[in-house]
Amino acid sequence: MPLIVRRLLRPLLDPYRRYRHARLIHAVRVxxxxxxxxxxxxxxxxxxxxxxxxxxxxxxxxLQHHGNIGKKAAERAIGTLIGAGVGLLLVLQQAxxxxxxxxxxxxxxxxxxxxYHAIGKGGYTALLSAxxxxxxxxxxxxxxxxxxxxxxxxxxxxxxxxxxxxAIPLYAVYSWRYNLASALRDCATLYGxxxxxxxxxxxxxxxxxxxxxxxxxxxxxxxxxxxxEVRISMTELDAIQRNLRMCFSTLEILANTRPDVSDPxxxxxxxxxxxxxxRLVRVQLIGMARALQSGASKRLGRRLDDSLLQPSNTTPVYxxxxxxxxxxxxxxxxxxxxxxxxxxxxxxxKI
Numbered sequence: 001m002p003l004i005v006r007r008l009l010r011p012l013l014d015p016y017r018r019y020r021h022a023r024l025i026h027a028v029r030v031x032x033x034x035x036x037x038x039x040x041x042x043x044x045x046x047x048x049x050x051x052x053x054x055x056x057x058x059x060x061x062x063l064q065h066h067g068n069i070g071k072k073a074a075e076r077a078i079g080t081l082i083g084a085g086v087g088l089l090l091v092l093q094q095a096x097x098x099x100x101x102x103x104x105x106x107x108x109x110x111x112x113x114x115x116y117h118a119i120g121k122g123g124y125t126a127l128l129s130a131x132x133x134x135x136x137x138x139x140x141x142x143x144x145x146x147x148x149x150x151x152x153x154x155x156x157x158x159x160x161x162x163x164x165x166x167a168i169p170l171y172a173v174y175s176w177r178y179n180l181a182s183a184l185r186d187c188a189t190l191y192g193x194x195x196x197x198x199x200x201x202x203x204x205x206x207x208x209x210x211x212x213x214x215x216x217x218x219x220x221x222x223x224x225x226x227x228x229e230v231r232i233s234m235t236e237l238d239a240i241q242r243n244l245r246m247c248f249s250t251l252e253i254l255a256n257t258r259p260d261v262s263d264p265x266x267x268x269x270x271x272x273x274x275x276x277x278x279r280l281v282r283v284q285l286i287g288m289a290r291a292l293q294s295g296a297s298k299r300l301g302r303r304l305d306d307s308l309l310q311p312s313n314t315t316p317v318y319x320x321x322x323x324x325x326x327x328x329x330x331x332x333x334x335x336x337x338x339x340x341x342x343x344x345x346x347x348x349x350k351i
Contacts, residue, residue, distance in 0.1 A: 015351070016293065019174040026170060030061055033164040037157055046156075047149040051135065055080075055157025058128075060165055065172035065225045069165040072124070077158050079125040083132025084151035086110055090133070091147050094140040103140030107133060172225035173349050179222075181292040183215045183244060188285040190251050195278050197267045200255040212248055219244070230348040236341065243338035250331045259321055273321075277328045284335040288342055297346035300339050 018025060033056050041049025059073050094103045114130035117123065132154070136147040190208050194200060223237045259270060271278065291300050342349075 015171075015174050015295070016178065018170060019178050022170050022175070025168055029164050029168050030057070033060065033160055036164070037160055040156065040160070041153065046153060048146065048153055051150050051153040052157035052160070055154045056161050056164075059158055059161035065175070065222070066165060066169040066229060069162070071228070073158050073162050073165075075122075075125045076128055077155065079128030080132050080151065080154045080158070082125075083129040084136050084147070084154070086129070087133045087136030088144065088147050088151075090137045090140055091142055091144050095144060100140060103137075107137070107140070171229050171351065172222050173230050173351060176219060176222045176226045177292045177349055179215055179219055180240075180244070181289040183212055183219070184285045184289040184292070186212050186215070187244075187247055187251060188282055188289070190255070191278075191281055191285070194251065194255050194258055195271060195274065200258070205255075209252070216241075216245060216248065226349075230351060232345050232348045236345060240338060240341050240345075243334055243341065246334050247331065247338070250327060250334065254324065254327060254331070257324055257327070259324060270321075274325060274328055277325070277332055280332045281328070281335065284332070284339055288335075288339055291342065291346075292349075295350040297343060297350055300343035300346065 034053050037052040037056050038049070040046075041052050046052075055076070059076050060069055090103050090106055093099065093106070110133060111130040114126045114133075117126035118130070132151075135154070136142065136150050186208055190205070190212070192198075193205055193208075199205060219241060223234060223241065226232065227234050227237060288300065291297050
């Protein structure tokens with residue numbers, strides 16, 4: 001690819017830029033998709049072509065991540081076919097038998113059945129089946145040809161939605177990577193505040209805790225889509241999530257059990273005592289964050305001091321300071337385990 005073309009396409013090819021501008025890219029993608037559905041349906045003069053545009057919005061309008069779109073499109077297609085089949089049967093009954101009460105009763109019973117299954121697994125498909133019955137049949141007074149064309153338009157909308165989702169994919173793994181990197185940097189900031197004697201009760205510290213907690217929830221919600229996109233098992237993603245949660249919890253405990261550092265000499269003594277641990281915590285947190293953001297996963301395989309990666313649980317605790325140091329060493333070991341997991345799965349997430 002020529003250099004000038006690469007430069008022009010860099011905003012779309014660079015994962016971090018696509019993550020930063022995901023909402024704009026998504027808006028442009030949906031707009032182009034709607035233009036395509038309008039031009040296609042009006043160009044070949046398809047009746048009720050607006051349903052193709054409606055379906056485009058239903059399938060990808062509220063779905064940013066690529067891992068969700070395929071599943072939702074499949075559910076939409078299945079729901080559409082079931083609903084269209086039922087709707088056409090009701091239209092045929094009305095056209096040939098002329099029994100409106102049978103149509104109304106049939107619609108009510110069928111949609112009640114779909115509503116029963118709309119709560120629980122497969123609920124999206126069941127709900128769309130019920131909606132499609134009314135799109136195709138109306139109240140039973142639609143023409144058979146109208147019902148058929150509406151079903152065709154919906155399937156066209158699904159196909160175009162899938163095409164545009166693959167054209168400029170916005171992967172959930174991008175959000176997972178960069179949010180995880182941001183969380184690790186926030187952990188490094190929190191740890192720095194703790195070991196440097198800064199207040200752990202002021203607004204800035206509490207805001208960091210709140211932001212980290214929100215990021216943990218967001219990462220959890222991304223995991224199913226990430227697993228589908230890059231073929232990392234949910235078990236492995238959950239283990240990485242657990243490492244991050246343990247890091248967050250340990251930092252909260254360290255903040256609340258930190259020895260009195262109001263005396264500058266006491267603070268200097270604590271920093272000297274934990275000099276090696278402090279360096280390893282920072283090296284691992286910042287190193288993982290940089291690897292996740294840049295994709296340079298080789299840094300995750302660098303050898304560190306193994307003596308601190310496996311803290312001894314048999315070390316006797318004689319004072320609060322001993323307990324604080326032991327907890328810090330456990331934090332180092334937890335981060336070492338997280339680093340190894342990220343290194344092992346790097347070939348999947350650094351797309």
